[in-house]
Amino acid sequence: MNIKEADPGKLTIIPRDQHNVSRKSISEAALKVLYRLTSSGYRACLVGGGVRDLLLNRQPKDFDIATNATPEQLRALFKNSRIIGRRFRLVHIRFGREIIEVATFRSHVADSPRNELSSQGRILRDNTFGDIADDALRRDFTANALYYDIENYSILDYTQGLADIESRSLRLIGDPNTRYQEDPVRMLRAIRFAAKLDFKIEQESARAIFECGHLLHDIPPARLFDETLKLFHSGNASGVFALLRHYQLLQYLFPALDEILGKEPAEAMLDFIDQALVNTDIRINNDQHVSPAFIFAILLWPAVSQQATALESDQLKIIPALFQAGSDVMSRQVKHIAIPRRFSQMARDIWTAQPKFERTKGKQPNRLAAHPWFRAAYDFMCIQSMVGLVPVKLCQWWTNFQQSHQRSEKQHTQHEPRRKRRVRKRQAN
Numbered sequence: 001m002n003i004k005e006a007d008p009g010k011l012t013i014i015p016r017d018q019h020n021v022s023r024k025s026i027s028e029a030a031l032k033v034l035y036r037l038t039s040s041g042y043r044a045c046l047v048g049g050g051v052r053d054l055l056l057n058r059q060p061k062d063f064d065i066a067t068n069a070t071p072e073q074l075r076a077l078f079k080n081s082r083i084i085g086r087r088f089r090l091v092h093i094r095f096g097r098e099i100i101e102v103a104t105f106r107s108h109v110a111d112s113p114r115n116e117l118s119s120q121g122r123i124l125r126d127n128t129f130g131d132i133a134d135d136a137l138r139r140d141f142t143a144n145a146l147y148y149d150i151e152n153y154s155i156l157d158y159t160q161g162l163a164d165i166e167s168r169s170l171r172l173i174g175d176p177n178t179r180y181q182e183d184p185v186r187m188l189r190a191i192r193f194a195a196k197l198d199f200k201i202e203q204e205s206a207r208a209i210f211e212c213g214h215l216l217h218d219i220p221p222a223r224l225f226d227e228t229l230k231l232f233h234s235g236n237a238s239g240v241f242a243l244l245r246h247y248q249l250l251q252y253l254f255p256a257l258d259e260i261l262g263k264e265p266a267e268a269m270l271d272f273i274d275q276a277l278v279n280t281d282i283r284i285n286n287d288q289h290v291s292p293a294f295i296f297a298i299l300l301w302p303a304v305s306q307q308a309t310a311l312e313s314d315q316l317k318i319i320p321a322l323f324q325a326g327s328d329v330m331s332r333q334v335k336h337i338a339i340p341r342r343f344s345q346m347a348r349d350i351w352t353a354q355p356k357f358e359r360t361k362g363k364q365p366n367r368l369a370a371h372p373w374f375r376a377a378y379d380f381m382c383i384q385s386m387v388g389l390v391p392v393k394l395c396q397w398w399t400n401f402q403q404s405h406q407r408s409e410k411q412h413t414q415h416e417p418r419r420k421r422r423v424r425k426r427q428a429n
């Protein structure tokens with residue numbers, strides 16, 4: 001189906017005095033790129049999440065720019081830039097720690113014979129350039145297809161996106177089934193944005209998720225790793241998790257977990273995951289680091305602990321049982337989501353550490369606390385204690401242990417030369 005027939009892409013221009021997007025809220029780096037492009041004779045607009053979030057009075061995570069300059073022209077114009085991606089070629093322009101992502105206007109894949117589609121209609125490559133109106137229609141949601149025009153500070157709306165933002169509705173542009181077939185990851189993006197922005201997924205866009213979920217099978221595990229992290233690092237992981245379950249998508253990301261939660265009684269494990277995700281959200285929203293290993297350790301724990309319990313009753317001791325169950329569950333999981341080894345290894349360390357927290361005598365606690373994964377394993381144990389899977393006293397014991405440890409370390413370091421002190425600090429982290 002031709003998307004232009006379904007949606008004529010009629011342009012509405014919202015002049016500067018009728019919207020709230022101000023240059024003051026746009027990063028200096030993004031403004032620099034926009035101005036350099038226009039002064040070099042190109043067309044350039046802010047687009048995507050940056051415009052959407054500013055319209056919603058939210059702080060954008062990053063700024064994306066769309067232009068008619070090609071990746072090569074961008075490379076020539078910005079020394080600090082590099083071309084990335086094959087399926088979708090983009091230019092990253094670096095300003096210190098900030099990266100501005102610049103994409104050349106593209107036409108919608110169905111309109112351009114040179115673009116490659118798989119036999120199931122999935123976009124394999126999307127590098128056919130077009131004009132700004134084409135570019136708007138090939139984007140995913142109407143809320144993500146608004147352009148802030150640096151020439152006159154107006155907003156260009158080709159898809160009635162502003163009305164959807166006002167009614168907090170997440171609507172795919174064009175026919176939902178076709179758009180999910182082109183790129184099934186759009187279903188995960190719908191869930192991420194719905195949870196993050198507190199938007200409702202529009203009825204047809206929502207209905208099609210139930211029909212198209214199975215298409216996630218075709219997505220390369222490396223891309224699913226990236227998307228899964230975005231989902232669970234969004235600061236709204238608990239909302240994301242509820243939506244994944246509601247839309248029956250958990251089975252394509254975490255099949256072992258989905259199976260366990262589908263059977264009775266799953267309440268204790270569900271409580272554990274909810275509690276852990278609430279904690280994750282608090283940390284992320286406080287700008288604290290959450291390791292991907294921790295997230296995978298949480299989501300795979302129900303399967304690991306269930307399997308370890310079965311192995312334990314087969315005469316294996318608990319630590320070897322956890323070790324074996326962890327390896328089995330992880331090797332099945334990485335077929336769906338390509339979890340890099342350093343994270344899968346740390347998740348396994350977190351699991352096998354759990355029984356070790358019961359050893360509170362002698363040198364054992366110091367030994368456990370010296371591991372680089374200790375802090376994550378301790379957080380994991382305390383979350384278990386919050387939902388009654390581990391005695392609350394155990395979490396308290398380890399909290400006290402760390403506090404007294406830190407105190408005595410402080411007293412120590414005050415009398416030591418500077419260099420040594422630094423080394424100690426690093427070890428404590």
Ligand code: ATP
Nearest residue numbers: 047048049050061062064138139140144145183186
């Ligand atoms: P945020 O950066 O806050 O996560 P975003 O909307 O900016 O959200 P990005 O992944 O940065 O999301 O993508 C920028 C824009 O590119 C999107 O707003 C959308 O217009 C377009 N886009 C990204 N991914 C897709 C996709 N899979 N299909 C169609 N358009 C997409």
Ligand code: MG
Nearest residue numbers: 048049062064
């Ligand atoms: Mg963005």
